[in-house]
Amino acid sequence: MLEIKDLHASVEDKKILKGINLQVNAGEVHAIMGPNGSGKSTLASVIAGKEEFEIKKGTISLEGEDLEELAPEERAHKGIFMSFQYPVEIPGVSVTNFMKTAINESRKARGLEDMPANQMLKLIREKSELLEIDRKFLSRSLNEGFSGGEKKRNEIFQMAMMEPKLAILDETDSGLDIDALRIVANGVNKLRGKDNAIIVITHYQRLLEYIVPDYVHVLHDGKIVKSGTKELALELEEKGYDWIKQEAVL
Amino acid sequence: MDLKDKLLSSFLAFENNIDLDNPVHEVRSEAIKNFETKGFPSKREEAWKYTSLNSLQKVDFSIFPKTESTLEYKDIKKYFIHEIDTYKIVFIDGVYSSYLSETTHDGVDVCLMSSALTKPQYRQVIDVYFNKAASKDESLTTLNTAFSKEGAYIYIPKNKMPKKPIQILHLATGNESALLLQPRNLVIAEENAELQVIERHQSLTGNEVLTNSVTEIFAAKDAIVDYYKVQNDANTASLIDNTYISQKDNSVVRVHTFSFGGKLTRNNLNFYQNGERIDSTLKGVTILGEKQHVDHHTLVHHAQPNCESHQDYKGIFGEQSTGVFNGKIIVDKIAQKTNAFQQNNNVLISDRATVNTKPQLEIFADDVKCSHGCTVGQLDEEAMFYLQSRGIPKKEASALLMYAFANNVLESVRIPELKSRINKLIANKLGVRLGFDL
Numbered sequence: 001m002l003e004i005k006d007l008h009a010s011v012e013d014k015k016i017l018k019g020i021n022l023q024v025n026a027g028e029v030h031a032i033m034g035p036n037g038s039g040k041s042t043l044a045s046v047i048a049g050k051e052e053f054e055i056k057k058g059t060i061s062l063e064g065e066d067l068e069e070l071a072p073e074e075r076a077h078k079g080i081f082m083s084f085q086y087p088v089e090i091p092g093v094s095v096t097n098f099m100k101t102a103i104n105e106s107r108k109a110r111g112l113e114d115m116p117a118n119q120m121l122k123l124i125r126e127k128s129e130l131l132e133i134d135r136k137f138l139s140r141s142l143n144e145g146f147s148g149g150e151k152k153r154n155e156i157f158q159m160a161m162m163e164p165k166l167a168i169l170d171e172t173d174s175g176l177d178i179d180a181l182r183i184v185a186n187g188v189n190k191l192r193g194k195d196n197a198i199i200v201i202t203h204y205q206r207l208l209e210y211i212v213p214d215y216v217h218v219l220h221d222g223k224i225v226k227s228g229t230k231e232l233a234l235e236l237e238e239k240g241y242d243w244i245k246q247e248a249v250l
Numbered sequence: 251m252d253l254k255d256k257l258l259s260s261f262l263a264f265e266n267n268i269d270l271d272n273p274v275h276e277v278r279s280e281a282i283k284n285f286e287t288k289g290f291p292s293k294r295e296e297a298w299k300y301t302s303l304n305s306l307q308k309v310d311f312s313i314f315p316k317t318e319s320t321l322e323y324k325d326i327k328k329y330f331i332h333e334i335d336t337y338k339i340v341f342i343d344g345v346y347s348s349y350l351s352e353t354t355h356d357g358v359d360v361c362l363m364s365s366a367l368t369k370p371q372y373r374q375v376i377d378v379y380f381n382k383a384a385s386k387d388e389s390l391t392t393l394n395t396a397f398s399k400e401g402a403y404i405y406i407p408k409n410k411m412p413k414k415p416i417q418i419l420h421l422a423t424g425n426e427s428a429l430l431l432q433p434r435n436l437v438i439a440e441e442n443a444e445l446q447v448i449e450r451h452q453s454l455t456g457n458e459v460l461t462n463s464v465t466e467i468f469a470a471k472d473a474i475v476d477y478y479k480v481q482n483d484a485n486t487a488s489l490i491d492n493t494y495i496s497q498k499d500n501s502v503v504r505v506h507t508f509s510f511g512g513k514l515t516r517n518n519l520n521f522y523q524n525g526e527r528i529d530s531t532l533k534g535v536t537i538l539g540e541k542q543h544v545d546h547h548t549l550v551h552h553a554q555p556n557c558e559s560h561q562d563y564k565g566i567f568g569e570q571s572t573g574v575f576n577g578k579i580i581v582d583k584i585a586q587k588t589n590a591f592q593q594n595n596n597v598l599i600s601d602r603a604t605v606n607t608k609p610q611l612e613i614f615a616d617d618v619k620c621s622h623g624c625t626v627g628q629l630d631e632e633a634m635f636y637l638q639s640r641g642i643p644k645k646e647a648s649a650l651l652m653y654a655f656a657n658n659v660l661e662s663v664r665i666p667e668l669k670s671r672i673n674k675l676i677a678n679k680l681g682v683r684l685g686f687d688l
Contacts, residue, residue, distance in 0.1 A: 052631075071638065071643075073641050073644065077641055081639075081640075088632050102640040103641075105646060109641065
């Protein structure tokens, strides 16, 4: 589904990604782990199409289609979703109105009519129950004054609404207490299917106890230095990242 | 002949048609003398640094329109908030239109300035209030005072509230190639009275119009006044809106100014707090394009202790439009425990748009809370990326952000139908659909 080949990316001439190779197939969950500053969030943003990052070399493709020239919204229309590490606060736009706009703009891009209002409400109700989100919460301004946990739950709610082919969860576990983590993980697991794929970016192994990955990759200094199965995450938890760094030097 | 000379000579003609024994005559005579001395403000004055009236003074304005027009309600319906029942005071080229208006004397007076200034039953109120809040030396205000004759007169006695909101509509038909209008409004809410007013100026053609309006608002003890100014006029219409508000103990006055159109608009909004525990709110949304110009000059004079003022002005400027915000707050030495807040945020969506913003705080008391902030910027890139990553295209995403930016000023609008109309105007002005009902 997603194929990344020899990806080099920079921001303001600072090289951050230095040759990433990654293949994610439908039905798979990949975890990308690594120390701070290794390029994890950059990788997520580059896949989602953030303009401040410049692709210097290499390719990213989704279902065989090259993404490089596509704007973030076009990537979203193709089925890419990124859950933000720091969701942006937008006072004056309610969660519901934001989702209506997002869903209908995506439908428009696919040549579909607006979703009928009753269908939209039903969908919102269904997905908000999945994430145990209170009705009142939906009429609040997007992310404004939300707690860390509420923001993350809201991100996964959006993911549930958008039903992406490829979801990238950027540090979704940061700032979550154990109950919120369980709710978020439960929401993500319900969205797992044979036709979609998930990339979980995390510093800690904790989230991976709940969202169990098929593959684990370790990112260090802009490169994937080790790949393995879920056992690799446990090993990292035990030993920390230092041995990876040393191995990378050798 | 320049406009000033034309106005001075017109004053003589104007006086020939009015009752010189009326005490208002003296007020007018004093006022014209002041205008004669001062003339139109020039850019050399600090308060007019960014707004030039030079080109307007070269226009040959008609001061007394000759023709009367026959407009029908259906022609002008869209300029009203017609979804709700309201009292209406309608002027066509400065002349009261009885068939388009709906006035009342049922416990409250919602009627005409021309009646109030001439009929004996209003004499006492006029003596107490007329020209008591308006400036005696600001030249454009005195120009209006000199020619004051017609406008809205609203008097709400103690403990009363009109059955419905009041709409004041000033229409210019374009029968004259260039028209000068000088409406004069007087709004009085006596003790514990409450009212809501929506005022709009609308030119119906592309002919030039200049309106120099003065509104005096008096809020007695415990009174609540909501005044909404809808400024969405044609590109050939200019407005100088001078509003003077005098508040007594515990009164609440909120003025919302929605500036979406017109060629040149100058709002001089002045609040005088003459009592304790007063609440004054000044809010504005300005969305401009083309070469439109809007200048908000606000003044809040805290003259007594324990009062509050809240100012929040948002502006979005496209193309070659220009905006000015000058917010002056005076806190007298005696006005301890004052809370004064002022916020002015602007977004420039074109490289050629300009904003000048200036807070001006003169604080003589030592136990006060005053905060002010002004920003001029572009849309937040991180927010744009967030919206785009959810499938919202760039143009719609920026419209949604601008909508959100302007929208929180509307929270304090207390007439839902007006709020929804303003929401729609904002959406239209931003030129895109928002994907949800407003």
